[in-house]
Amino acid sequence: MSYNKVLTIQDISCVGQCSLTVALPILSVCGQETVILPSAVLSTHTGGFKGNTFRDLTEDIPSIVRHWRNEAILFDAIYTGYLGSINQIAYVSEILSTMGKNKCIKVVDPAMADNGRLYSNFDSSYAEAMCELCKSADIIMPNITEACIMTGVEYKEQYDDDYIKSLIKELKKTGMKTIVITGVSYEKDSTGVIIAENDEISYYRHEKLPKSSHGTGDIFASAFVGAHLYGKNLYDSAKIAANFVLNAMKNTEGDSSHWYGVKFEPVLHTLIDSLSGR
Ligand code: PXL
Numbered sequence: 001m002s003y004n005k006v007l008t009i010q011d012i013s014c015v016g017q018c019s020l021t022v023a024l025p026i027l028s029v030c031g032q033e034t035v036i037l038p039s040a041v042l043s044t045h046t047g048g049f050k051g052n053t054f055r056d057l058t059e060d061i062p063s064i065v066r067h068w069r070n071e072a073i074l075f076d077a078i079y080t081g082y083l084g085s086i087n088q089i090a091y092v093s094e095i096l097s098t099m100g101k102n103k104c105i106k107v108v109d110p111a112m113a114d115n116g117r118l119y120s121n122f123d124s125s126y127a128e129a130m131c132e133l134c135k136s137a138d139i140i141m142p143n144i145t146e147a148c149i150m151t152g153v154e155y156k157e158q159y160d161d162d163y164i165k166s167l168i169k170e171l172k173k174t175g176m177k178t179i180v181i182t183g184v185s186y187e188k189d190s191t192g193v194i195i196a197e198n199d200e201i202s203y204y205r206h207e208k209l210p211k212s213s214h215g216t217g218d219i220f221a222s223a224f225v226g227a228h229l230y231g232k233n234l235y236d237s238a239k240i241a242a243n244f245v246l247n248a249m250k251n252t253e254g255d256s257s258h259w260y261g262v263k264f265e266p267v268l269h270t271l272i273d274s275l276s277g278r
Helices: 019-029 058-070 086-098 124-135 144-151 161-173 216-230 234-250 265-275
Strands: 005-015 033-044 054-056 075-080 100-108 178-181 190-197 200-207
Touching: 005 019, 005 086, 005 216, 019 033, 019 216, 019 265, 033 058, 058 086, 075 086, 075 216, 086 100, 086 124, 100 216, 124 144, 144 161, 144 178, 161 178, 161 190, 178 234, 190 234, 200 234, 216 234, 216 265, 234 265
Parallel strands: 005 033, 005 075, 075 100
Antiparallel strands: 033 054, 178 190, 190 200
């Protein structure tokens, strides 16, 4: 196992099992030192609760980063998710280019859209700025909606392998490097993850559950980053992360009071088991 200092930049949704409240425990069980930079604090996530509070922490970023610089703190990996504002993207871009150690792995989850639409806080200029940020990453982790928004390709609910290949081609044309796309489903009962690394495309297919759940993109991304930093290759990291999300979803199935997220905590041990090959 490799022990790394990873910085993750995302919001704190106090209630809702997404972003930092899932990244921190998941990266920790993957054995990684996890440093956080909260992009914003919300009372809940924006996916179904009404009237959430939102405190943008953009103004705090320069002084936090200045302090880290004075302390000569640098990171082995930087992983970003849901950000608070378009202005913040410029700061995050600077962090990506200046706060990494020599071989720093930079991972950007655009975390701005799903099901064909941008999340409620974002507009097309935010999407353009996020697209620029993705170009500076080593690994990007968009879903199909985000990949479409960043390339101008039409969003489709039903598609084939050629459609996905052309999405990857368009993303690569813009200069994006390794691309991991979640939620790629060619048939009713299965879904999976595409990993496009150099000129190779691989696909990890797995069972598709009838209902999608909030926060699973963040749980996947955190488990993927954690498994990769632990030492797994990209395909195995995608497999481990997807299986973990499935376990968490199965653990939540049938509990309608838990509509806002998945109960991943009781199955964290399955993530540890799969990291150690059990
Ligand atoms: O899970 C992505 C996410 C993260 N953070 C906040 C969100 C969402 C999705 O809705 O609202 C605040």
